[in-house]
Amino acid sequence: MNKYKILAIGLISISLLSGCGEQEETTTIPSYFELPEKVSGFEGQELTIYNCEDYISSSFDEEEGYIDLITLFEYVYDVKVNYYTFDTVETMYNQMTLQNEGYYDLVCPSEYMIQRLINEDLIEKIDKEKLSTYYEYGATNIINRFNNMEATSLDENGNKKKLGDYAAGYMWGTLGIIYDPEYISQEDATSWDVYWDNQYYKYASVKNSMRDTYVIGILHGYKDELDSYKDQLLNGRTEEDLSNEEYNDFISKYNIKLQEVFDRHEEKDIKVVRDELCSLKNNIYGFEVDSGKNDIIDGKIKMNLAWSGDAIYSIDTASSLNNPKYLYYSVPEEGSNIWYDGWCMPKKANKELAYAFINFLSDPTYAAANMSYIGYSSFIASEDVFNTVMPWYGATEFYIDDEYEADYNYVHYNNKFYLCIKDSQGNLPTDEEFFAEVNEEDAPLDEGYDVSYYFKDALPEDKSTLVYPYDDFYQNTLESQYPSDKIIKRCAVMNDFGEANKDVVIMWSQVRASTNMIPYYIILGLTILAIPTYFIVKGIKRKINKKYI
CATH class of the missing domain: 2.10.10 (Seminal Fluid Protein  PDC-109 (Domain B))
Structure with a gap:
């Protein structure tokens, strides 16, 4: 996704053999990408990847400057890539567990699913020394946050296993609200309450996702508790009144409380979320899997529960229309989910070629191209990425x-x-x-x-x-791509539900199946009243007719 300026790009054509070496095809590669040297030692090997849909730069485009990273990787390493996609991480998990070990070499789930895969011993440990490019150019703060996340299973020393020993980060971001300021108040969009606000009846859609909706359900259900705790910490002051040291102490304590609320999934908590989501369902336009990012561009909806990368896509696309629409993104003040997606190697994977692919994607040039195409924020934060991305904003x-x-x-x-x-x-x-x-x-x-x-x-x-x-619009878009330290500190990770997962699945099924019965009750009541009324009127008419016959 080449943002707000267009790069002038020349093209060169080279002949590539297909991964199987049988079919020849012509591929165009933008000339600002200096063709890398070929890497020997993997000739003829295959790499099978399972990734989310629309989650890698996968085409060449002269005007936009896109590059097909899969094709380029096949060229550089003289290998065949079998590339498959899934719609949800749960689909990935189900499909992965159905296949024999060694079928997939790389999968790309979110952090909570990586926790589950570690706990169930379904993925290999990684050798960090073989991810030299990733660790050389990766953003230290983001990698550290990801690496230090824990699964519940224990290692040989009795310590909880950490994600950084089993995965390498790919993309990360926040969960928030993308909205059209022509219809949704900017102030209202700073709170999750906006989804329950009757003045925005049928204006919004939310993800058809058990976990993402659980976030807003649990935060709305315990909003009073969170607000009360925040007031207690501030002790009559506002956040603006605090010094930097005082603010860091305040937000650190609030984040601990927020994470504790996120991790609630006992029976009573699941009931709270169910009731909140059933109420929300009556006020929204509907649930969506991937259409929301286009629906808000088309004007079908005015507000959408969005991952930050999808928000960037919608913002960029809408602002590029002949009749531009300027959308905004907000991470509500109560807090939200910060998420991380990473590459894992299932058991018996072709690990050496998998390492090569992760390092390939971590090359700053390709990382910047990847961000440009898909809109999400990469773990890679090199000077190349800075020089490429920042002029967009x-x-x-x-x-x-x-x-x-x-x-x-x-x-x-x-x-x-x-x-x-x-x-x-x-x-x-x-x-x-x-x-x-x-x-x-x-x-x-x-x-x-x-x-x-x-x-x-x-x-x-x-x-x-x-x-x-350039202006307030670009300020918001930049903040959506690279949220401030303050925004990050009021976000928490939605960990794997563990043993409660089946109960949350049942709750979500109940929410999806629930219907607002009030209109039906009204119709039923009117019908019940109409039946005796009909016979009463009919009886009166009969008596009147007899009297005058």
Whole structure:
């Protein structure tokens, strides 16, 4: 998904053999991708991958600059990739457990499913030393959060097994609300209450997902408890009144409470969620699996429960229409789910080729292309990714060693904004041959958005991590792609339900089957009243007729 500017791309064509080596096809590769050297040692091998639908850059496009990463990997390693997709992680789990060991070499589930696969001993431990590219370019903070998540099963030392020993991160993001501000108040969209608000009757759809709806059900069901705890921590003050140290202490305690609420799935908690979701169902347009991201573009709905990557897709697509629509994304103040997807190797996988594929996707050039295509945030946070992604959203601080592209890059220098008007490297923004100063009314926002949480270890020490969004819309979109530290700290992980999973499945079935019976009760009541009324009227008419005969 090439965002708000279009890159000029030349093309070259090369002949590739298909994975089986029998059919020849012509593939075009954008020329800004320097063709990598071929890697020997895997010739003729096969790699079978099971990934979510629409979750990898899978086509070449001259105008958009997309690249088919599967085809390129086959070319580089001279292998055949069998690539299959699933619609939900539960589908993946069911299909995976039906196949013989060794059928799949790589699967890409979410963190809670990785916990389950570890607990059920269905995936291999990984050798981190063989993921050199991933660990070289991965965002340290994101990888650490992912690696330190725990399963419930124990290792040989009696410690809980950790996800980082069994998986490598792929994409991550948040769960939130994408909405059309023409119909939904921005203030209302800061709380999950908006889904139960009668003024937005039939405006919204939510995911046809047991886990995602459980998030909003449990948060809405225990909102009063969370609000009370927050008030207790603030002790009469607001969050804005707190110093940085005080805020970090406050949000740390609140996050612990939030995680405790997320992990509630006893019988009484499941009943609370069921009642909340049955109530919600009466107010929404409906449930959806993947149509919501397009429905909000088309105007069929005005609000959708969305993963951040799908929100980015909708925001980008809607803003690119001939008649642009500017959608916004919000992570509600009560908190939300932060999720992580990662690559795992099922038992008896072709591990060496699987390592090669993960490292291949972790190459900064391919990671940036992948993000551009699918819209989700990668675990990879290199300088290449920074230089590619940030101009989608705003100006960056001028850095003397960077290459700047004409009519594409905006820079901030000595408290002024400049647009590159001629491809440049090593020229100061004050050089009028290469840069033009931007008028104040056309300038990006004065306050920079700091993405150091992701890129501080990826950039040179003297290179700034500040981005100056073009306007409020781009500020929101950037925050959707790379949420602030404050947003992340009010999010929690929805862990695997464990033994309670079957009860949650039953609850979800009840919610899906539930119907608002009030209209039927009214009709039934009117029918019951109508029957005796009919006979009474008929009897009166009969008496009247007899009297006047």
